[in-house]
Every structure is written in structure tokens, then in C-alpha cells.
Amino acid sequence: MNQTIQKCRAVAVGLALLMAAGLSGSAFAQLGKAPDEPQTRSRAETGATKPCVECHEGFYAITKTKHGVKGDARTPAATGKSITGDPADAMCGACHGDLTEHNKKPRTPGLVPVTFGKKSPAEPQNEACLACHEQGSRIHWKGSKHEQTKQTCASCHRMHASKDPVMVTETQASVCFECHQDRRAELHRMSTHPTKTGFFGCSSCHASHGSTTRASLQKNTVNETCYQCHAQMRGPFLWEHRSAQDDCTNCHNPHGTNNAPMLKTRLPYLCQQCHQDGGNHSSTAFGGKTLPGGANFAANAQRVVGNACTNCHMKIHGSNHPSGARLQR
């Protein structure tokens, strides 16, 4: 009963918050509209000395990106204001702020309102991006692990590149490895996901912009995330294996291990961390003498070599066989 009341209360609070967010959103919707001003002003009007391209030619690849599409009314290219008379410069100010003073005195530091890079403070950078991108997967950005550690959008994204490496599955991991070096090393272990061959990116599991799950996972739980590709493990099973139903990472390290299939510890020792039952063999000490030539080989090798415990208990993620209580069927 208490649990039901608790659930109802939680749902009611959630709905109230969502309604508040929705209703208030309509009221403030006008805030996001840009004022109707001419998009290009002449150098004579602004005092600018030269087009941006003269000093920043390398950054003009941005004109070939989604941000550079004028036909899309949401982009910097469509909403920005050129201060140099060159329409191509309109987009610079949309993200970097009013560049008039910088254009007049290009060698004077500190005249670009928003700069992107690791030396610049994180909040103005992220605010510039979130002004257009706070929806979708970025809803939970604020308060996310990456936000808390002062990462910026530019820490991972290359806005001026015609293709952003972190948005391509084949190259995504290399961007993440810049900070998560230990994960790169794990990729070389004996048992891994197909990340090295470019079929599996970090974002297959992780929501780098934040989520409600630990480790910023894409789904509500670890298991829900894994079931995206491994739905055969989802059940519900008649005979559950509790640690598997609880959390796949109780036994597996999805970043890679030397114990196939990505097990944290070798069998039979992994199983014996929870199972040492009487009347059978799981409380037995298994060691070197269970291998060929050893004194315990004849009696216990079947519990150690090959698939070890899963030589017989192979339905380790759960069994739906009516006589499968011991996960053998």
C-alpha cells in the first residue's frame, strides 16, 4: 500500500513538473525570436576594416557544414549579422558575439566576446551553443558529469570542420579517448565490442550530454542499454539469474577484458563470488591440480576447463525451460 502511495506521489509530482514546463514554455516562446534587423551591414556602417576570411581562411570550412546553410532559418548563417559587408561573415558573430571591435583592432586580445577552446571559460561557450541546442539529448546537459567537470561543446565537437569526428562512428572513440585514456587501452584486450573496426561507438551506450543514468547511459538502466542489441537477454525469464537481471556489469566489463566474453573475472571464480552451495560442487576449491596431469583433474576438470561452470549451467542469463531452475536447460 505504502509503495502504491509512493508511486502515485512520484507520478503526480512528475506530471506537475512536466505541465509546468510545457505551459511556461509557451509563455516564453517569444524570447527565442531574433529581432528583424538587416543581416549584412557595410564596413562604412560598422567601422570594420576587412572581411573575416582575410585572417581566418582555415575556418571557412564551416560554410560547408550544416551551420553554414542559409536556407535553414535556424542556422548561424541565416541568423547572424555580418559587420564587414561580406555575407559569409554573418555566421561568425552568431556564435562569437559582436566582433566589431575585434575587427577594428585584430591584434588586441580580449575583444572577441566568446572564444571556443580549452583556455576560455566554459560557461559562455556552452551558453552560445545551448542557445540553439538545449533540446533533445542536451536537456540533461546542465548538471551532467561533463558539464560539472567544465567540459565545453568544443572539447569534443569541431564546429568548423565539414565533418565532425565525434559524429562519425568510425572516429568517435578516438575523440573520447583524449580524456578517457584507460578506455583506449581496454580496447586492445582479448574480448571487446567491435569498436576498433568502427561499428560500435561510445554513443552506442553513453549519452555524453548527460542522462538520468549512472555513467550517462542512453537508457534508464544498464540492462536497458544492453538490451538494445542483446534483446535475447531481456526475458522476463521463468528462472532468473538475479545478478544478470540486476545489472549486466555485475559480471561483464563492456569496455573489454582478457576474460571472454568480457567477464570481469575468470570462471569458475566469478561464479563462486556468489555461489558456494552445499550438496554439489560450487564450494569446491579449484586450482592448478584440476588441469591435465593434476590430482584433481579427473574429478573436477569439467567445472574448470572449456566453458567451466557454463559447461552445464549454460543458461546463465536466465532460463525459460520449466525444468531450468538450475539454468541447465
Add this chain to the structure above:
Amino acid sequence: MKQKISAPLRRRTVVIAVGAALAALAATPSLADTMLTARLFRDSDVLFRDADMARWSDNYIELGVGYNSHDSYRFGQFSGLTDKGGFPLAGFNWLSRDEANDAQYWQVYGSTLGLDSRKLSAEGGIQGKWTASINYDRITRSQWDTTSFIHDGLGSNNLTLPSTFVATLGADDTAKINPRLRGYNIEQERDIYRVGLAGFLGKEWDFKVNYREDHRDGTRLTGLPYNFGGGRAVIVPYEIDDRTRQMEAILSYTTRVAQLQVGYTYSKFDNDLNSFNVRNPFTNTAGQTEGRMSLAPSNDFHQVYANAGYNYSKNTRLTGKLSYSIARQDENFLPYSANLATGAAGNVPPRTSLDGKVVRSLLEVALTTKPMDKMNLKVAYQYNDSDNQTPVANYTYLSRDATTSSTTTMRRNAPLSTTEQKFSVDGDYEIAAKTILRAGLERKNLKYSMDDKLYQNPADRDYTNTDKASIELRRPVSDEFLGSVGYTYTQRRGSEYDKNNYFENTYWNPTFRSQNRLTAHPSMRALLYANYNEDRVRTSGNWTASETVSLQGAVDNYRRKAKGPNCSTVVDPAIPATLSATLPDTCLGQTLAEGVSVSLDVQWQPAENLTTFAFGNYGETETTQKGRTWVRGAATTLVGNTAGNLNNGWSADVLNRDATIGVGLKWQPEERWDVGGTYVYNYGTGLSSVRTGTGIVPAETSMPENWNRLNTLQLFAKWDYSKQLSWRFNYLYENLQSRDWAYDNLTATSIDQVLLTGQNSPRYSNHVFGVSAVVKSW
């Protein structure tokens, strides 16, 4: 006796040394604007997807040929490059975008089209209005090419033998089993089809609909035990033929102030096969010849959810998520035994199917705010409930397709429900210029509930509380160096263990229970629920030594100790009278887990046209676990666990270590040439050190060390013959050597109880050459 593997002192010394080194670096003079390293030298299959991002941005068509020097499943595990000989290299990318006018665009992309693993995609639309996409990926998994089997019908879900076949492992190896052994490779293919449509419904609303379908085909290895013919098992390939369909529809509302996302996810897993039959090779007695395994049941999953964010002010944001899902499974049950006629007495389960259902509800609300200029604060609450509504019934336990059963082994399913509540507070404060102190507190309460507490295991608990406290300091010691050090303490405690239940969860029989016959050791503290204290320290530093040299390092160290007495010194009380005295503390099971990871990246650009790169990582994890060899007595006796038999204790330390180093360079000797290469070396070991008490005879010894050594050399060159034509030259050498006591020195018939596969631990040495022409930028 015990090999010297536990080295906490050594580990701590390494941690302190590296931490001190990072701190020392802090004393010397900002961060590189970019750590180009990984981006330039992708730590992956450069041969086919090199680091040149132009491959994804330029329009190009690539055609060429490659040659692989040796057959090896392991080498081509995910790429499909398993066979010796030539293979085509083919790929293309064509992007057309109208930047100036109506924002129309389309793109087609294909990669590794000459291999079994390949990608194809197409996307198009009008940016800002609508977009549609279609993708196809094929991923192969070539697992084993050294496996052998005696059955016919390999690759199907019905493995057979001649009707007169019978063999006894050991006795009939030479005469009956070995002559029938034949090689069969274990591999799977996954074909993934995706289609997507997204569009805008006015300025503030947009929608997305994505559909994905995965087809899996192939075989995997499984064990399968028999009740007849001596209680033996076989390892054989079972057939995989299933598909998973997933659909997600999302409607979003976005303004600067509020964002709302409402979605529906549907996932359906369909297995074309519900069982797998394997003829028992150990007997041909009528009624004892079949073994049957259930395969993963078809199931479905529905979820509705809402994500919302609301900017109350410039500095305060409220976010939330609400989710409700149902996972169902109702596959028809198999009969109890394959050796009894379907529908025969004693072979009919109490239900025709499970009607399993788990309902999950999630609510999270989080408030992030900036109460003062230099301070950020986040307060969050999460409620996550999993209500397992699967019906409970008593099922006859016919062990491994036996034909008779006993009521004492009747089993009852025990679906578990959980409710988790989590509350956390995180904040940071800029205590000096760019120096940030961050701290956080979290409490997680997890409640477990079952249909009937009678069926709790003694290792089960009613609830656990996990508390976490963390603190971190990030400080730019100079313009060139940013360092951070953080500490997290976690502890888990929980309710008392139920001292009156000594049974595996599913034992049903009341007589059996009244005898207090133990099936589970009362001192076991399963990893899932056990009390523990954990300390974790993480240090990291980024140093730009000069305009051309930058370094980045990190050390992560943790130690988790299960709270409780040591089994070797504590006498377990008699059963069950004084049992409760030691129950909250870990006795058997994992008692200690430790790990360390040390990483260092260096990038050096000695000249404008030359970039070099090196990285290294050392990782170590070690777990210690305690055991006690014991057998269940007829009644209340815990044989082997009495005060006089504590010498039956044992322990195992499992240590996994690996070291990885890599170097690379990219050089542009002249405008038309790009050349480069990477070399990566990985060495991993696994050692299980076992010690046994004097009561275990013969005494056990440690396992031999397992190890694996991988050398990878990749070289590439690109020559721009003209603006429209480039030539690529690639070379890959990879050598893997490994040893694993689970497979090595074991033939199919090495042990009497299981018919093995004879597979070897993986090893290969492959050279691959590739040359291709790239037509681009039309």
C-alpha cells in the same frame, strides 16, 4: 605456496609516484588547444578507415585491392577478413548540399564494401524542414576456427548421431569419438537495417521516428548436460536465427525557456527457434537419448517517456524525466523432458506459457542552480521501480531431461521486484581563479521484494543503502598545466540477512525445508548485496610543455573491502542457533577488490609537417575471495563447516594486468604526400592464485598464468596525384599470441565428463597489404 601476486604496496607506490610526478609537473609552467593525437592516429583499423577525416567529408569513390597473408578467424573477428588471399577495397562518399538557397541536401556513404563487414547509408532532405535516412550495417563475428564436433546437422537446431551410436569418454575415444570429429567454424552475422524520418512542425515542434531491425544468424557454442550416460555434457554449436525490431517516435517542443520531449519506444525480439536438440552420445538406450535446451524466448518491450527542461532563470534550471515501461514474455513452454512423450503424465508444466511481465516506472527531477557567482549546485532525486508481475507456480524439476522426478525437488519460480530511490547533492565553488573545488553526496536505497519471503536465499536482503561522498579539486597551476585530484568514498550497508532460510531461492518442498537441509551456505555474502567500503582516488593532469609538446596523464586507484571477519579465523557458529551473530558481515565470497590504471599521452610536433604521438597505460585489477568446501548434511548439520572442519577453507586471488603502449607519427614530406604509421603493443596476464586449508586433500595450487600479447603495426601513405585523384597504400601487420588453461593442451576427449571442442587459445600472425585509387572532389 602462494605465488606473489598481491602487491598493494607496489601499487600504492606506483600511484603515489605518478601522482607525485603529475604534481611535480604542476610546479612547472595551458592546455593544448587540441590533443590531436588520437584524432590523427586513430587507434583502430587505419588500414580501412584511416585517420583522414577527408574520407568522411570529401566526395570520393575509392577502389582498390588488398591481400591478406593467412587464414585466421580471430584476426578477422569483426572485419570479416578471415581468409587468406585477395579482397576488394571499395568505398564512397557523396554529399551534396545547397547552402545558399533551399537547404536541400543528400548524402550517400559506403565503407569496406569489399569485406563481409560493411556499411551503406543514404540520407537526404531539406535542412530545417525534414530529413530521411536509411542505413545498412553488416557486422560479422568470426569466433572459432579450431573447433571440432562429432554430431551431424551442425549449424541447425537438431544435432543427430547414428541411432546405434554410443560412446564412453575415455574408453571409446579412439574407436568411436575421434574418428567422427570434424571441424566446424563458429561465427555469427548481424545485419542491421535502419530507417529514420525527422521533421519540423512549425518553429517550436519537431518529430523523429526511427526504426531499426537486427537479424542475427549463425552459431554459438553452448554446453548441454545429460542425465543419462553418466551425467556427462557436450559442447556444441547451437543455431541462432532471430530478429529484433525497435521503433522510437519522439515529439519535441523547444523554446529558449522550456524543452519537452515525449517519446515511445517499442522493441520486439523474435526467435525463430525455441529449442535446440542434441542426441546424447553417451547412451543409445531408448528413452534416454535426447537432450534439449530452451533458446532465448521471444519477448517485447513498450516504453513511454517524457524528458523536460525548464529554465526558471538564467541561472536556475529544472529538468525531469518520467518513464513507464512494460517488458513481456509469453513464449510457450517446452515439455519437462525430451525423453518423455509430449503431453504424457509428468511431462506437462502447470502453465502453457509464463505470461511474464515486468513493469518499470522511473521519475527523476533535478534542479541545477548558481546560488552565487562562483558556485554551482545540483540537487536530484530519482525513483526507479521494477515491479515483476510474473505469475508464480510450482514446477517439476526433471534434471537434464531425466524421466522421473521427486517431489523434494519441486521448484517454485521466485520473481524479484526492486524499488530504488536515490537522492544526490553536487556542488562546486571557485575558491580561487580557475581553481574549483567540487563535492557531492549521494544516498541510494534499494529495496528487494519477492512474492513470498519463504523463498529468500540466506544471501538475500530486504534492502541495501549505498552512501557516496566525493570531493575533487581542479587547479590550473599555471597557464600550461591543469591538474585535478579527487577522492570518493562509498559504503553499502543493509538489512539483516534472513537466518531462517538456507535454501536456494526456488526450493519449494515443505518437507525438505522442515529438515533444515541447507542448499546455500549461511555465511555467503553475495557480491550483489554485500556490505562494503570503497575508496577511490583519481588524479589527472594536462601539461602543455611548449608549443610543440603536450602531455596528459591520469591515475585511477580504487580499493573495495567487503566488511566482515576473515573466514580463516572466525569459527562459524552451530547451525542454526547462534547464526545471527556473524550474519551481517562478509565471510564467504568476494572480500576485496582493488584496481589501478595509469595512463600517459604525449604529443610532440617537431616540425610543422611532422606530428608524433605516444601513449601508455598500465591497468591492474585484483579480487580476493574466500571459500569453504562443504557438503549439505541430512538435517541441520553443515558438514565441513563445523569448528573442527574450518581447515576446509580456501581463498583465491585473481589478478588481471595489462600494459599497452603505442607510438605513431604523421608526416607530410611534401604537399602531395601524407605518410604515417602506428605501432601498438599490448601485453595482458591473468593469474589465479589459490590457497587451501589443511583439510582439503590434496591441497590445491595456483593456476598457471594466462597471457596474451598483441603487436600491431600499421603504415599508410597517401599520394595526391592530382586534385581529383589520390592513391592510398596501406600495410597492416598484426601478431597475437595467447595462452589459456581453459583450452590449451585439451583435446575433445581430454576429460571424462564433457566432450570438449579441442579449440585452442587464439594466435595468429597476419600481414595485409592494400592499394587503392581515390577519385574525389568532383
